[in-house]
Amino acid sequence: MQQLTIGVLGHVDHGKTALVKALTGTDTDRLEEEKRRGLSIVLGFAYLEHDQGSIDFIDAPGHEDFIRTMISGATGIDAVLLVIAADDGIKPQTREHFAIAQLLGIKQGLIVVNKSDLVDSSALAVIREEITEAMRGTFLEQAPIHVVSAKTGDGIEALTQDLISTILSKPHKASADTFYLPLDRVFTIDGIGTVGTGTLRNGVIRCEDEVQVMPSAATATVREIQVHNQKVTQASPGQRVAVNLRGIKREQLQRGNVLIRPDSIQETTCLHARLQVLDDLPRLPKRNELVRLLFGTAEILAKMRVLDSTEIEQGAEVLVQFRCREAIVVSTGEYYIARTSSPAMTFGGGEILDTSEQLLQLPKDALLGHLQKLEHADAETKIDGLSKQALLRLAEFHAANPTAVGQDLDLFRTACLEFASAENVAYLIRQLGDSGKIDIIDNAVRLSTFNRDDSVDPTDRVAIAAVEQAFRDGGTVTPSLDEVLDDDPARKRAFQTLKEAGKLVAIKDHSGSKFLVFHQDTIDAIRKRLAAAYPPPSHFTVSEFRVLTGSTRKYVIPMLEYLDRNRITIRQGNNRSLSRIEIRN
Ligand code: GDP
Numbered sequence: 205m206q207q208l209t210i211g212v213l214g215h216v217d218h219g220k221t222a223l224v225k226a227l228t229g230t231d232t233d234r235l236e237e238e239k240r241r242g243l244s245i246v247l248g249f250a251y252l253e254h255d256q257g258s259i260d261f262i263d264a265p266g267h268e269d270f271i272r273t274m275i276s277g278a279t280g281i282d283a284v285l286l287v288i289a290a291d292d293g294i295k296p297q298t299r300e301h302f303a304i305a306q307l308l309g310i311k312q313g314l315i316v317v318n319k320s321d322l323v324d325s326s327a328l329a330v331i332r333e334e335i336t337e338a339m340r341g342t343f344l345e346q347a348p349i350h351v352v353s354a355k356t357g358d359g360i361e362a363l364t365q366d367l368i369s370t371i372l373s374k375p376h377k378a379s380a381d382t383f384y385l386p387l388d389r390v391f392t393i394d395g396i397g398t399v400g401t402g403t404l405r406n407g408v409i410r411c412e413d414e415v416q417v418m419p420s421a422a423t424a425t426v427r428e429i430q431v432h433n434q435k436v437t438q439a440s441p442g443q444r445v446a447v448n449l450r451g452i453k454r455e456q457l458q459r460g461n462v463l464i465r466p467d468s469i470q471e472t473t474c475l476h477a478r479l480q481v482l483d484d485l486p487r488l489p490k491r492n493e494l495v496r497l498l499f500g501t502a503e504i505l506a507k508m509r510v511l512d513s514t515e516i517e518q519g520a521e522v523l524v525q526f527r528c529r530e531a532i533v534v535s536t537g538e539y540y541i542a543r544t545s546s547p548a549m550t551f552g553g554g555e556i557l558d559t560s561e562q563l564l565q566l567p568k569d570a571l572l573g574h575l576q577k578l579e580h581a582d583a584e585t586k587i588d589g590l591s592k593q594a595l596l597r598l599a600e601f602h603a604a605n606p607t608a609v610g611q612d613l614d615l616f617r618t619a620c621l622e623f624a625s626a627e628n629v630a631y632l633i634r635q636l637g638d639s640g641k642i643d644i645i646d647n648a649v650r651l652s653t654f655n656r657d658d659s660v661d662p663t664d665r666v667a668i669a670a671v672e673q674a675f676r677d678g679g680t681v682t683p684s685l686d687e688v689l690d691d692d693p694a695r696k697r698a699f700q701t702l703k704e705a706g707k708l709v710a711i712k713d714h715s716g717s718k719f720l721v722f723h724q725d726t727i728d729a730i731r732k733r734l735a736a737a738y739p740p741p742s743h744f745t746v747s748e749f750r751v752l753t754g755s756t757r758k759y760v761i762p763m764l765e766y767l768d769r770n771r772i773t774i775r776q777g778n779n780r781s782l783s784r785i786e787i788r789n
């Protein structure tokens with residue numbers, strides 16, 4: 205199940221809360237009230253559940269709350285919904301909210317023109333133009349614009365559909381081992397005890413995990429975790445969670461504290477970061493002015509020093525050092541917002557690059573060099589790390605299959621999906637191809653340095669062809685392995701080669717002592733036939749499967765079990781359905 209968190213942005217009274225209610229049926233203004241009275245542990249956010257995944261909406265009540273709520277959920281926010289009232293147009297808070305979303309590194313979103321019931325079509329045309337103009341050059345430049353009325357329900361269905369496709373397109377994120385949960389609310393419930401809520405940023409948190417409360421370093425144990433009011437055994441990054449803690453008193457916890465895996469993050473008073481300065485500011489912070497930093501659920505005062513230029517300018521992007529007034533716990537890669545204290549004004553924000561106090565020992569040139577490397581590292585280093593793994597897989601393939609031209613591209617993609625998201629795999633393969641590290645010939649991929657072993661015995665080559673042919677021809681009524689191999693050493697080697705190349709699939713039979721062997725083409729054909737006859741979510745029984753594949757009962761059960769194991773099919777009692785998730789293109 206995919207999970208998506210959406211921040212709802214826009215000027216006051218443009219209908220953000222009404223829109224969330226129209227989409228989810230939940231009134232977030234009421235939730236706020238319930239929260240204040242401590243009546244409910246309902247999380248502060250509304251959500252939409254769909255059989256393909258769920259969406260949490262972050263809708264903040266007031267403008268100041270917005271800034272805090274956005275930051276406290278920021279890393280978890282996958283996309284924004286920018287709400288603009290048709291009868292009012294783009295207003296200062298529309299711009300400020302949007303600027304904050306940009307500073308927080310959010311890259312995806314939808315635009316909603318609400319209150320369509322109040323205007324006519326010519327007014328709508330004007331507002332569309334205004335939006336197109338304002339979004340030029342931003343991450344919402346290509347975003348769809350939905351015209352809706354939260355009041356009459358017009359356009360809500362189409363918007364819902366679009367949101368659901370956004371869930372499906374969300375790339376899987378790799379998750380760190382250490383969790384990081386900034387608390388945005390802490391309270392007690394009679395008979396249950398101390399509860400904290402927040403958006404889980406990094407890592408997975410599980411029941412019975414030991415946690416450390418920072419900055420006090422007190423420890424506690426997770427007794428229970430709830431997501432969407434349901435008990436769960438673990439939660440993953442981006443999810444809104446409520447954790448019930450054992451072994452800690454209410455007074456030892458407060459909003460702004462962070463729960464971490466014990467000793468996984470060091471406290472610091474020094475941050476080095478990238479700062480994006482906003483445009484059109486009434487004033488800029490002075491040299492050495494105390495500024496307010498907001499990240500996670502914390503807010504602290506810090507002295508700011510610009511490192512790579514003498515002054516900061518409107519719209520500039522600079523490297524900065526923050527010396528914080530108190531020790532804080534924050535992980536590298538977190539986003540922050542920087543504000544002046546009086547008047548409270550957001551002037552910029554960005555990503556924290558390094559939290560080590562040891563950087564203070566470095567001479568300025570070395571420090572700048574280090575930070576610039578980190579700044580440009582992110583995407584590239586990640587891809588470089590993945591490249592290494594991909595090349596290693598391919599080298600292993602060649603070692604096992606010296607006679608093969610290369611690995612089947614689809615199989616290579618599937619192998620890469622074990623360590624990278626689908627989006628990264630596509631990028632990775634393109635990148636490796638462009639840089640000449642791999643060659644893609646027809647549907648096969650090989651290392652460009654690989655020399656096919658032509659010295660292979662011609663007998664072996666004949667055996668490989670014969671064994672492959674036998675199983676391909678067999679289809680679902682596959683010949684027995686012993687029969688095909690015929691105790692011939694060349695054929696035995698050939699079988700091994702074909703299996704490693706992913707051409708043949710060996711499945712234990714019902715007795716568990718012998719193998720049933722199918723050609724990969726047969727498996728692919730079955731999947732196609734199933735998709736045509738029983739598109740998900742429709743179900744099929746074992747005998748329907750047998751009829752469809754023209755196989756016998758002896759083969760059908762092991763084959764279905766194989767499909768279940770590989771998540772090609774999903775079993776529910778005596779029925780199965782084809783998985784919706786197509787791993788291979
Ligand atoms: P928020 O401050 O952005 O959360 O705005 P609200 O959701 O509280 O809505 C502000 C006002 O606009 C309320 O009185 C709503 O009833 C009204 N409103 C919201 N959506 C619509 C709409 O689509 N059409 C009309 N006519 N009024 C709306």
Ligand code: MG
Pocket residue numbers: 220221222264265
């Ligand atoms: Mg509201």
